[in-house]
Structures are given as structure tokens and as C-alpha cells.
Amino acid sequence: MHDAAAKSLSANVTGSSETYRASLLRDRLWRAALWFCGFIGFLLPVAIIGYLIIEGLRFVSWQFLTDYPKGSPLGTEGGIWPAVEGSLALASIGLLVAFPLALGGGLYLSEYGRSQRFNKIVRFLVECLAAVPSIIFGLFGYAFLVVFLKFGISLIAGGLVLALIMFPILLIAVQESLRSVDEAYREMGLSLGVTRFYLVRRVLLRKAWRGIVAGIVLAVGHAVGSAAPVLFTASVYFSKGGLGLDRPVMTLPTHLYNLVSEAISFDQAFGTALILIAGLLIFNASAMLLRRLGGGFTQ
Amino acid sequence: MIVPMAMTRYHVPEEVCDSPASERIFDIRDLSVTFNGRPVLQKVNVMALNRQVLAIVGPSGSGKSTLLRTMNRTLELTRDARIISGDIHFKGEQLYGNGTDPRIVRKRICMVHQKPVAFPMSIEENVLFGVRFHKNWNGRTKDEIVQSCLERVGLWNEVKDRLSEAASRLSVGQLQRLCIARALANDPEAILMDEPCSALDPVSTGRIEELILAMRPHLPIIIVTHNLAQARRISDQSLFLSDGKSLEQDTTERIFTHAVNERVRDFITGKVG
Ligand SMILES: Nc1ncnc2c1ncn2[C@@H]1O[C@H](COP(=O)(O)OP(=O)(O)OP(=O)(O)O)[C@@H](O)[C@H]1O
Ligand SMILES: [Mg+2]
Secondary structure (H helix, E strand, O other), X not given: OHHHHHHHHHHHHHOOHHHHHHXXXXXXXXXXXXXXXXXXXXXXXXXXXXXXXXXXHHHOOHHHHHOOEEOOOOOOEEOOHHHHHHHHHHHHHHHHHHHHHHHHHHHHHHHHOOOHHHHHHHHHHHHHHHHOOHHHHHHHHHHHHHHHOOOOOOHHHHHHHHHHHHHHHHHHHHHHHHHOOOHHHHHHHHOOOOOHHHHHHHHHHHHHHHHHHHHHHHHHHHHHHOOHHHHOOOEOOXXXXXXXXXXXXXXXXXXXXXXXXXXXXXXXXXXXXXXXHHHHHHHHHHHHHHHHHHOOOOO | OOOOOOOOOOEOOHHHHOOOHHHEEEXXXXXXXXXXXXXXXXXXXXXXXXXXXXXXXXXXXXXXXXXXXXXOOOHHHOOOXXXXXXXXXXXXXXXXXXXXXXXXXXXXXXXXXXXXXXXXXEHHHHHOHHHHHHOOOOOOOHHHHHHHHXXXXXXXXXXXXXXXXXXXXOOHHHHHHHHHHHHHOOOOOEEEEEOOOOOOOHHHHHHHHHHHHHHOOOOOEXXXXXXXXXXXXXXXXXXXXXXXXXXXXXXXXXXXXXXXXXXXXXXXXXXXX
């Protein structure tokens, strides 16, 4: 009696129990497929980093970090400090130049630009710039900065090329994260009679902070990891360390490239790759922390 | 009595028309506004008196928010909106006169919005948001301002121990009172409210209504509300807006008992929504 009632109820709701079971099964399969896709996203980075640790950790030591390349051929022994230092300096210069410009540009497009058409055109061009392959930036840097402006192959030329690469990524991040701030904040802020600048400074930038930091991580990772932009503009095969704006530097990606392409030392190559990845991970983690700290009041 | 300014069949009670100019807080004549060329307000007339609460009621989309936003010059922040004709006087001054700084207008005439919003800073800094810009300290310390504004909205006892906490942790009802405190910190000369209770529960709504009645002797208040019972509870005058036209303004008592305009009567008795 009870059972029959339950049966007729479920039959009423779902048509027949056959199709109901089939749709349950479909749901399970669908979930399994999605889980698998998600798992790839987890597996891929873990596998790559794990592989680098297994292959490279043996060669990483204090000396490897702080010494300069030695041996014959050069790079079979010693360390990679000049490359670490060079990459750090290039990234800092790039960020220092690109971030203020991108912040200003993103703020203008999101908060001040009155002409929709102008905004759209600028945004389109910036997106094009972001899609340009980094080797093209390298070529441009070589032709314009190194040769035409006579900077020579130098830290400053490479830093400016990295700034060019970071600029569109940063600008898009700034603009998007400002745009995602609810219109109610602007309405309410401005209705208190304050200027747009005051509103931007005290409310909008704080609300957009997380997105901007995420953009910085993306831009720096992209710029520091690629060899192409610095290959003809900043990097040399060997340096004993020490920095100067007008002097070339070693960098991690180009050093890695040399070690592998000339089959100098795969062990050293894995060590270098591990340091590069570890550096980026540390950078990401500290950016995450910065997001939390700066974001105490950002929700 | 039908006043001369009424081109439309607009009705304003005698005592309002005869009131001395000094008692007229807002005097709006023949105000027309378009969005993208589409008329949204057409020859709207409003008269708001000192020490009174004016309720603006009417169907959704009739232009109530738009009207309110012309009254503290926030409408011009919307790109597509244009005021095409009309005069707005605030305490006898031209609100849209040449050389009037819209930011000063917004400081003097505050707006409380439908959805309360916490700025990403502490409760205390939320209250001081406008003061830090306008510098209207007038010899008071920041603690004095924070305390007096929060006391006026009845929030002081609830938050006095957590002034440096993020304001986003407050409940919606508390947040709406914080927004009013933030507006009061500007030392406004009038307050505009756009459906300030529509996101709140009945208890919080009751507190806001008490607050409005408590502010009335010092501050003229203009409130848009969808809640006719609320308009009846708290307002002295009511203005009925429909399709961008001001159909009738009268004492709330008379609007709700024997409105002159048939459409107003139908709306109030619930014949039309
Ligand atoms: N930013 C805008 N752009 C274009 N049209 C708008 C804009 N804001 C409002 N409108 C239009 O103006 C008219 C009046 O809108 P308004 O918000 O003033 O009405 P309201 O009476 O406040 O309605 P509600 O009771 O739903 O809040 C509506 O037809 C609306 O679609
Ligand atoms: Mg509205």
C-alpha cells in the first residue's frame, strides 16, 4: 500500500523509473568526465614540478645558487647566481616601468574615458599587443633600443622590453578588475560629493586590488620565464655577476637555453629550471599573501 | 486651488503655495529629463517644505529615482541623461546655476540608496569618508564626529567596541544605518532617500522610520517609497508621480483619503499596481 503509493508518486514525477535510472547514470558519467578534466588541471603542474624536483634537486645547493658558472665547457660546474640576479633585475625594471603606466591607462579607460569609441579602440590595440609573440618584442627591442637608440645589449634594454610585454597584461588586469567593482560603489561614493580621484584611491582600487595583484603575477611570470625577449637585448652567455644598467646580464631562461641547446650539462639545466620554477612559485605565494594583507577590508 | 504653474492637471495644496519662500526647501518647476532622447520626466513640479517629510510615490518606472537624482546633481553622472528644461531651487538658490559646483551640492544634499554599500574600510572610516574629503571638522575631533553620527542613527551601542572592524561584517539593516550616518557626517542640509527600506526586514525598517521622524525637525527629508503604508506613517506631504508626470501633491492625509486625480485614487486604493 505504502510502496504502491511511493511508486506511483515517483512515476508521476519522472515519467518511468527506466528513464529516471538512465538520467541518473548520465549524471554520474557527466560528473566523472568533469572530475577527470579537473584532475588534469591538478596533475599537470604537480607532475611537471615533481619531475623537476626529482631531476634537479640533487644539483641545487647553496653553492649552485651563489656561485657563477665554471668548468669547461663553461656551465658544467659552478652555479647560476649571475642568471638569478639578472632575471630578478630585469623583472624589477620591467614591473617598475610597466605598472605605473598600466595602472594609469587602466584607470583612465575604466573610470575616466568618456568616449566609448576611443575606449574600445585602445582596448582592442592593447589586446593585440598582449597577443604579440614575445620573440617579436625581442626583435623590436633589438632594432629600436639596442641599435637605434644605441643602448647596446644591456639590462636597461631588456628591462624595457619586458616592460613592453607586461604592459598590456597589466593594463587589461587593472581595467577588468576595476570594471568588476559594483556600480553602486561609484554611485554612492560620488553622491557624497567627493572627487573621482578620491573615490578611486579610497574605494575602487581597494576593491580591485585582488584582480590587480593577480595580473602582476601573470605578467611577471610570463615575462621572466621567456628567453625570447631578452635573447638579443640583454643577455650574455657568461657573466661573473654584478649589475649595471648599461651592462648585459645573464638570465635564467637564456642560461637554460644555452645549457640544453649546446648539450653542456643536463644536470645543471634541470637545476636551473627548478630554481626558475621555485622562484616563480615563491613570487606567486608572496603575491597571494599580499592579496590577503592588502585585502583585509576588500570584501 | 489650482496654482498657476500647473500646465498639467497638477494640484498643490494652498498652504504649500502660500508658504513663505524661506520655508521652501525644494521648489522644482517644469522639470523635464530625457534618457537617450526618450522623455522620462515631463514638466514635473515639486514643492518640499522645511521640517517636513515629503514622500514620492508612484508606479515602478515612473521616474521617482530619476527625479531624486536631479535634486542633488547625481543624475549628471549618468552619461545618457539630460535635463532639457526646468528650474530647481534649493533654499532659494539655483541648484543648476552657472558656477555651482555639483560636488558642493552633493555634499549639502545627501542621498541614501536602496542597497546599502560598505566601503572597503573600517566602520569608523566609513563614517568619516566624506569628512576626510570635505574637511568639515568644525573643531570636532574624529571620535566626536563618529560617535555623534552613529548615535543619531542608533548604531553607536551596537558597534562602539568594533569601530575598527571592517564595515562589511555588519548586517544589512545596520549597514543601511551606517550609510545614513555616513551621509549625516557630511553635515547635509537635506536628505534624499531612494527606497531606503526595500532591502530590509520589518524590524530594521521600523528603526529607519523612527530615525526619519527623529531627523525631521532638523532636516528636510524626501523619500521615495513603494510602500504606501510607510508613506502614510512617516510623511507629511506626498507627491504622486506617474509616467514621468507629477499628478498631484498634497498632505499625505488628503492624498490617501480624497485625492483629486482619479489615477492617484486608483493607485492608492489598489485598483492599479
Ligand atoms: N541609466 C539609464 N539609461 C536609460 N534609461 C534609464 C536609466 N535609468 C533609468 N532609466 C529609465 O528611466 C525611467 C525611470 O526610471 P526610474 O529609475 O527613475 O524609475 P523609478 O520610478 O525609480 O522606478 P522604480 O520604482 O522601479 O525604482 C525608466 O523607464 C527607466 O527605464
Ligand atoms: Mg527607483
